[in-house]
Amino acid sequence: MNQKIAQHRHCRSCGKAFVGDDKYCSEDCEKGNEETMRKKKRQLLTLYVISVIIMIGALVLSVL
Numbered sequence: 001m002n003q004k005i006a007q008h009r010h011c012r013s014c015g016k017a018f019v020g021d022d023k024y025c026s027e028d029c030e031k032g033n034e035e036t037m038r039k040k041k042r043q044l045l046t047l048y049v050i051s052v053i054i055m056i057g058a059l060v061l062s063v064l
């Protein structure tokens with residue numbers, strides 16, 4: 001009786017409920033989410049590089 005509810009999933013991108021085995025409700029959501037993840041990864045990498053540069057700068061300053 002509750003089979004439909006038990007089998008439905010929520011889209012990882014928009015959160016909409018849908019029936020299927022995919023992580024996303026549509027191709028658009030999949031593409032959109034991938035792009036967002038890529039942007040987030042790049043942001044994280046930039047932040048990491050900046051913090052490393054600051055750390056090296058602080059180290060150099062403390063040695064001098």
Ligand SMILES: [Zn+2]
Binds near residue numbers: 013016024025029
């Ligand atoms: Zn979606």
